[in-house]
Amino acid sequence: MTQRMTGHVALVSGGGGEIGGAIARRFASEGASVLIADISAEKANAVAKSIADAGGRAAGLAVDVGEPGQCERAARDAVLRFGKLTVLVNSVATVTPDGKVEDIALEDWERALKINFTGMFLMCKYALPQIRASGGGSVVNIASSHGHFALHGRVGYCSTKAGIHHFTRVLALDYGTENIRVNSISPGPIDTERSLRRYGTRENSNRIRGPGQALKRTGTVEEVANAALFLASEEASFVTGADLRVDGGQTIWKREEPASDGV
């Protein structure tokens, strides 16, 4: 078995979730120690237990990324428990009501910004000094294909995800000389339990959502985790400021275009 994360300590915010959990498990299976931070202690602990059951090293921690003190504690806690911090993954996103800008309540707009975007700022703010003190490492921010193209009625979500792309580039520039790489991942439609509840089965999900991608299918959380592993590992040692689209080719074409008759 390869051990591409041996010697690494990773902090995964939103690590109790489906994509964050898959990343935490993948990192641990490659030798990393992982602190799983999630607003739900129950979900964080469940992922930590699944890693421990598989022979890996992990712990869960209740963290609200909207609270600066809790973000600072998470970064310190990773070092206290595992001796250092070399990788931060930000995988939190909140759910806010859809609607046009004039219909969305200010509180919902502010909540999307606070949890999806300021939460990432706070986690970076407190994790980066610990990563620097550990000799360097990397940050992987989970954005979305919806940061590349617009969706009707999703101004909060889409705007925060587009913001993450540029936030990532600026941090990559600011920390490049300190041996810290910063990249983002933009997943396309990924089959999670939530989407499978909506579509019933993976086959149904692929039938309905698959045609939107060049690969004609939806993705899996493991496929996102593989991309995160690449970006966090030494294999990506010359990659920083990048956004890796793990979207099956969703964002490379414009579906609405009718078949060309050559005109």
Ligand SMILES: NC(=O)c1ccc[n+]([C@@H]2O[C@H](COP(=O)([O-])OP(=O)(O)OC[C@H]3O[C@@H](n4cnc5c(N)ncnc54)[C@H](O)[C@@H]3O)[C@@H](O)[C@H]2O)c1
């Ligand atoms: N699932 C997809 O198809 C898809 C596609 C593109 C992008 N993404 C992005 O991937 C990331 C993870 O998505 P997911 O599908 O795993 O969702 P998820 O809901 O399973 O995971 C999100 C996790 O964040 C946690 N969380 C929510 N608010 C928090 C807070 N204030 N502080 C700390 N933790 C908090 C939740 O408890 C949850 O465990 C998100 O950023 C999402 O936007 C998902």
